[in-house]
Amino acid sequence: MLTLLDLLSAVALLIWGTHIVRTGILRVYGSQLRRVLGHNVARRPLAFLAGILVTALVQSSNATAMLVTSFVGQGLMRLAPALAIMLGADVGTALMSRVLTFDLSWLSPLLIFLGVIFFLSRKQTRAGQLGRVAIGLGLIILALQLIVSAAAPITQASGVKVLFASLTGDFLLDALVGALFALISYSSLAAVLLTATLAGSDIISLHVAIGLVVGANIGSGLLAFMSTSMQNVPGRQVALGSLLFKLLGLVLIIPVLDPLVNWLDELRLKPQELVIGFHLVYNIARCLLMLPFVSPMARLCASLLQVPAETAGPIKPRHLDLTALATPSLALANAVRETLRMGDLLENMLGAMQAVLHGTQTAVTQQVRSLNEDVETLYSGIKLYLAQMPREDLGEQDNRRWAEIIELTINLELASGVIERMLRKIQQQKTAQQRSFSDVGLEELTDLHTQLQANLRLGLSVFLSGDPHSARQLLKEKRQFRALERRLAHAHVNRLQRKVVQSIETSSLHLELMADMKRLNSLFCSSAYAVLETADTGALSSDGPDETPGQVGEQSV
Structure with missing residues (x-):
């Protein structure tokens, strides 16, 4: 024996x-x-x-x-x-x-x-x-x-x-x-x-x-x-x-x-x-x-093993393979891919916002609400998936990547809620109060929206590649967005002084949307700080003394 x-x-x-x-x-x-x-x-x-x-x-x-x-x-x-x-x-x-x-x-x-x-x-x-x-x-x-x-x-x-x-x-x-x-x-x-x-x-x-x-x-x-x-x-x-x-x-x-x-x-x-x-x-x-x-x-x-046909219904995590949890680098790669799916859903929501602004979509459809629910579903899945990884067994690089994924998923989930609230505000303005933006005001919001979409794509690219050059470019785009937002806010106030009727009627909503877009921009650009904090480039100092990575965290809360 x-x-x-x-x-x-x-x-x-x-x-x-x-x-x-x-x-x-x-x-x-x-x-x-x-x-x-x-x-x-x-x-x-x-x-x-x-x-x-x-x-x-x-x-x-x-x-x-x-x-x-x-x-x-x-x-x-x-x-x-x-x-x-x-x-x-x-x-x-x-x-x-x-x-x-x-x-x-x-x-x-x-x-x-x-x-x-x-x-x-x-x-x-x-x-x-x-x-x-x-x-x-x-x-x-x-x-x-x-x-x-x-x-x-x-x-x-x-x-x-x-x-x-x-x-x-x-x-x-x-x-x-x-x-x-x-x-x-x-x-x-x-x-x-x-x-x-x-x-x-x-x-x-x-x-x-x-x-x-x-x-x-x-x-x-x-x-x-x-x-x-x-x-x-x-x-x-x-x-x-x-x-x-x-x-x-x-x-x-x-x-x-x-x-x-x-x-x-x-x-x-x-x-x-x-x-x-x-x-x-x-x-x-x-x-x-x-x-x-x-x-x-x-x-x-x-x-012999046929893939079942996909049925319509709520989206589900696709890449969170539980068998990969024993291999941290592979599990983190799976979480990254699922995070990028969240980014794709956010981009679809921004596209719906543009349609509502221009009147091609008069109401917040069930599709938009479903997109927000899908983002929350993926966020919960990624969060629970990463929670099953023992961080004490992760190396320094994997630990840093783990934190980057958690931070970005939190920011994307917050952004999803902000976008849905923005769409509800626009819907209420156009349907309940029968008011619309002036042509100049609509053009200003469109310019901000276009820049916001570009920064979302660049932010996801920085998150995926970890390229310091792209991260610096993202922070540059963030500063330009802030400058554009301030300039357009001043232009709106000038129209109020000229007593433009449409600007007066939609002033509160106009300024609220600009503030929400500014917050979204901060959420989308936060991935740059994680890259530049680990890169030996000193690039963070180029963002100016008035903004630090900590401020992004405060805006994200």
Whole structure:
């Protein structure tokens, strides 16, 4: 019983070490890995190599699957290139399994020792996260050693020998057992290592070992498919395609199984080396053979898992993937995309305001009210999504981005309410009081409205890119808007002095709308301060002594 417990704890340590490496790499290099995957999908060979590279770094094909399925689910990547990346991920995990089977016993204590020092002394820095990665690598190497040592006495037990003796070479049964190994251990690597140990102890034949290895690959595909259960349909299509490719590999190897086993027996290598070598060669050959067929597989998966037709109704968050919360950089990217959707809704509301001002839309329609409700829905979704991310585990850059997203979503939600109130004021003026703006007054409000729309677009661009030059331009546009607002306010007062009747009748509303537009402009331009506070440019001082970032916060409250 104690020996079995040692084996289970070693497998658990392997899973934990892989998790630490994956999360550490994604926290430090998550955005770079997203660019590698996102920019190398035009050609299948490049997508294939990108899958190998990313999987080798994060030590897990499941982590690569999570990234890819999230991209496909958000519409950032087509299904066929995603399947090419998944084939590369299978090769990447096979390569790392071969590397980790070398004698690296000296490396494990060194990595753990140095990793603990860096992680505890610089936890919130990049060096601290790389120390976390080193701890994970050390634990993986240690766990592999423990698996081999713990499995050795178990394989000598009479009950275990009888159990595995029942595997007489029925390939499909062997593959099923191998898939169960991978599912139970939550790692195809652990299943392959156990198979190699059993083959080295002469508990199972090489024929049975090959069946277990092929089944372990299928088990990893099942794990990936089950882990995408919370994804939308496009995301699940990726995992389904990867699983079908692995099942096709099983079908294709059956006709050549006996000649292959005979040829491997003639190599006179150790059984462990034959099992590990077969695992690597099998995955490379299978993936290269199936790479040209990713487009037909994509069409098959799209037909098997069809995207349901969208029904009319309230808008819902589209990019807030709960499975990505374990990867802060990816989760923050999802929140950014949802925030940009809020910006699109705000732009639609501003378009409705222009229609009301010019009389082409005489009332605040249900569509405008629905837009405001949609903004509030997205705001609540983003807020709750980010609240599930433990900020103490975020790095400095991710912490800053987290705060930027929260600040902008708050400002956009406030702006939505301001716009709806402005539209109600205009409606009341035109319908209840039967009054309209003078031609000059309407032109002034239109000029401010046009500038306001441009600043909203520029503010969202600054938020997305973090470009200091664009941020300085946004603050320049903000100052120009304020100057325009003051000049137009003085012009309105001059018309009052000339006793222009329409100006007198709509004076209160005119000035209130200008003040509301000024507040909206401050909300839209607030993203510039977050960029310039972190950029070593001294650009904030150029905004003038009469305005600081704190004033924007006061106006936003």
